[in-house]
Amino acid sequence: MSIPPFEQLSNLDRLVHEPARLSILTALSVCESAEFMFLQSLTGLTRGNLNTHLTTLEQAGLVSAEKGFRGRVPQTTVRITEKGREAVEQHWARLRTLQKAARAWKPGKGRTKTEEP
């Protein structure tokens, strides 16, 4: 018996699915690299929170961060890795599939085995 789409939503990769990290990965998948400040402007996160998310993504091997200077101003440049690119593209593909399945879902169809009478 296939798992209903709504139950599949709870099995999504939470590392990628978290809204701020998903925005970060989606933006980085389109560009070569982005400054920390741009990602902060995009997500609206505080500096500390964005730092934490980027550290999480870096430890998972989804992004890489380089620290440098522009003149005397320190700046961090973030790039997505191939692993990160694949992860975010697969994630969006999975969400599109789930969206179609959810639209086609009818009550009473696709119950899990534990719900069967």
Added chain:
Amino acid sequence: MSDPARVRYLVEHYAQLQGLRLVPLGLVFVAVACWHDRQLGWLPGSADGGIRQWFLGALAVAVLASYAIGAYYRRLFGELTLPANHAAGPRLLATAVVVFVCMVLQEAYRWPVSLPLVVVGIVLARIGVVEGRLRGHYLGIAIACLFMANITSFGVPPQTAQVMFDLLVGGGLLVAGIGDHLVLLRMLRPPGHERYVDSPV
């Protein structure tokens, strides 16, 4: 911002959305319209053919101002780098070539409807409708272009048509620039203006 299509559009068009960079150039063309309408005769040296120097000087100031405004955007929102094979450059070049060819054909055949303006209008209309009319202000400029393309059929004198064309260019740049800047402000938030509390990690 959670809409992936809009995130991708923002990143791909980040440079074009820095619209205030167009404002100085827009003001120059509005000044050109005033000149063609004989409103700037008071400019020193303009009566002796010095208007060319004024125009070139204004263009130079506009270009420098555009660079300074670009630096302002970098300080405000940060910077990003697009891949080397990004499509925007070739697309722009292709559009410029098509418009140039249309100008040559228009000059040769003297059609009553201006083909270059029709093409520019169509291109701008396309920009105005993508992403759920995110840059809908381009539709107004497109309509103005299509109107100007037919200007001779309204019996408008050539001098007035010239002024209207200059206003179209200048006004179009101002509307596009300010409109794109407002779109950018809706999509990005400068650090220090956090829109919501820290998200759970």
